[in-house]
Amino acid sequence: MTGIDNDFGLKCPECGASDEIDVCADVWVRLCPDGTDVTAAENGDTEWTDHSGAKCCACGFGGNVSDFSKAGGQP
Numbered sequence: 001m002t003g004i005d006n007d008f009g010l011k012c013p014e015c016g017a018s019d020e021i022d023v024c025a026d027v028w029v030r031l032c033p034d035g036t037d038v039t040a041a042e043n044g045d046t047e048w049t050d051h052s053g054a055k056c057c058a059c060g061f062g063g064n065v066s067d068f069s070k071a072g073g074q075p
């Protein structure tokens with residue numbers, strides 16, 4: 001996979017960025033006195049699907065993961 005800076009082949013369909021994509025994932029977090037700690041949780045799994053929300057922080061494009069993966073499938 002060339003030109004994609006993540007392990008999921010996702011790329012912004014608007015600006016082509018692949019290293020500034022945020023995905024709204026379900027994660028376990030440990031509750032701490034000062035908030036939450038995602039790295040302290042016993043279960044470190046991160047779960048998201050093609051229907052999860054996603055956003056490109058480079059240009060502000062918002063959609064869901066499938067909007068991005070479609071772009072990643074093109075040259």
Ligand SMILES: [Zn+2]
Pocket residue numbers: 012013014015016017056057058059060061
């Ligand atoms: Zn973008």
